[in-house]
Amino acid sequence: MSEENYILQMKNIVKTFPGVKALRGVDLNVRPGEIHALLGENGAGKSTLVKCLAGIHNPTSGEIFFDGEIRENYNTSQALKMGIAMIHQELSPVLHRPIMENIWLGREPLNRFGLVDHQKMYEMSKAVLKEIDLKVDPRTLMADLTVAKMQMIEIAKAVSYDSKLIVMDEPTSALTDKEVNQLFTIMRKLKSQGKAIIYISHKLDEIFKVTDRVTVYRDGQYIGSEDTDKITVEKMINMMVGRDVDEMFPKVECPIGEVKLEVKNLSHSRFFTDVSFSVRRGEILGFAGLVGSGRTEVIETIFGIHKKSGGTILVDGVEADITSPRDAIARKMALLTEDRRHSGIFPMLPVRLNMIIANVPKFLNKFGLIKEKELKDTCNEYVKRVQVKTPSLMQKVENLSGGNQQKVLVARWLMTQPEILFLDEPTRGIDVGTKAEIHKLVTKLAGEGKSIVMVSSELPEVMGMSDRIVVMHEGRVTGIVENRKDLTQEELMSYATGTAHAVQALENK
């Protein structure tokens, strides 16, 4: 093994945190010019491993060989100098400064008076951007870029360090398909220059598309490595989960009842125009479309987060005047927001408070004081019901994995006993096992007669779960289709890209 030409060898890496053994002796071998995927459910240890590699953590034990030498006790800036760069899951650019200052932050070229040489910085930035075929003026402010572009700038920065190994932790979670393809082109280009890339993603189709080799981890242990072209999806999932996930989308037919929610000509001054649809009891209505097509804004407007500029919302046939989330909650609506960190969890607060916050009045006695026991019992009941893995109700939510954070949020909303649930990207960034659990739960809720509106950018998910699908394009509904057996992704995409229009036909049906 060791005769092989590896740029990176991590051997028997152990990493413990107080009370948690995150890595229990795992290996990773990466060759130069290879795109190497790390796979595993949330909490499997991928992120911890790459953090050990990038110098963010020091491993408790184990050896790291990089570029022919054993490397010990280094920090992130030393890692960068060695040639290991990491593109983080959550970017942290200096937003109100230009691209070039972001690239050369902390190592700005100086002129002979010791002042920053902006001209030289500009030239150098242009050269680096050209290397990855990115056409953007280095003087543009970071704040003016899309998330995708910011990510490309991070890659440019990695290139500027002349990195031999670039780690990308879920770089595509916020990108559109087109942007993902751009990213892949850049990755392939870097590969052809002999650079190695470690790629972490939950999207299996991407892994097949772009990677050469896969290493799978589970519960902090090394499970195995395979060449990507010699492994099947089933095998991959099996290695990750340790069991077969038989039904990815366990849609069961359930009786569909009365119209519960009806939206007529809903408009927002900036985001969308003339959106009309209805959801019945027991129905799952999927919302498809490209990122930026206005899906999220539609449901956030119904929920009272944004102010509508026109149109009506009817609940049970009665016009509902909703101007704040409180109004929506009072009408038995619930919203699982798209961005868990931004508008979902309270990171440093305990699981308990995260669960009850939409529901505190239910736990008050006649003096307005909280009934501790009832609160605790209810939380425990919901922890069981949605299967949250947490050592205690007092655990800070930020210490749970992404999937478990999402389950805590699901519990928060189920506690309000909603009749209409809006789920915005309910499984984004969540591992396969948890994903299936959430799908099962959603189907069960529909079976109980709840109306569900689910926004998802993953077409297989929308097609697997929904009874009907609303497709949006640039702020307008371009199609509402019955989820037939012969419905194809291509058909949905033709609505999503605005090349077909089929609202009228089906609405009048």
Add this chain to the structure above:
Amino acid sequence: MSNTGASEKQSIDVKHILQKYGIVFVLILMIIGLSIAEPAFLSQSNIFNVLTQSSIFGIMALGLTFVIISKGIDLSVGSVLAFAGVVAASLGQAATATGKYFPQLGEMPVIVPILAALAIGALCGGVSGFLIAKTRIPAFIATLGMMTVARGLALIYTSGKPVSTLIPSLTLLGGKVFNVIPIPVIIYFIMIVISSVLLNKTRFGKNIYAIGGNITAAEVSGVNVSKNLIGIYAYSGLLAGLAAVVFAGRVGSVHPGAATGYELTAIAATTIGGTSHSGGIGTIWGAFVGAMVLAVMRNGLTLLGVDAYWQQVTEGVIIVVAVIIDMRKNAKKN
């Protein structure tokens, strides 16, 4: 992190306890050290002395705990104390006072100045809260404005002169029950209990943590953020008004320049007690311990005969060190 279920018990871990209650150990060490160096420190009268000295800024620190947990700040409490204090004192003057404010009203029952102080305090705080909630200007700016306005109003109201010769029932509030237990300390302890219940046992309390923890998520979860913000600052102002009553009782007069800089002492006490300025974290118990650390230090340094100027230097160092310890506690996981 991986066992299912949610048992409430936590493993006993000495390091964990030391980190969690670090500042309590600091306080205990200070008390032990001082009582060895100066046995008079532990006398009953001195202990009550320390508690009394801490009661005014201690009461304000309770309100600031609410404010800081919600990721805000209230710079106005010192000035609000002065404004509420001069108005309360003017309503609580004895008939013998020279230049009495309301001669035609005679001597009023003590409840009048008390309610006036509480009302003015809550109103000033409420206005700050309203501005923060409705215009979303930073709390620092809103309360900086209120700090200046309230001080100005106190000066206008009094033409810059102290208000003195108060009725005995008001100065009694600065006295002692059975000649032993100081009334300011009793008021302080009652407010600790009330604040603690409010913060831990009510919907208001849960909402405060949620707003400080993630204001967007709080809004989406149906928390009425505006109403709660107004409530938070009104409570902080109310406690400043109560502190004004205690101040009037203890000093026997209120000067429009009174309590200058008290807001910073109160903020320091809250911060030393582990309430995080990044929001969502903090306890009433911590605010009490923080106030004690400051009061014990001041009292101890005086007993030891340390120069008053050096006391200030020491105080500054302690505040910063306490926050460094506290940040380490919160940052240990990364």
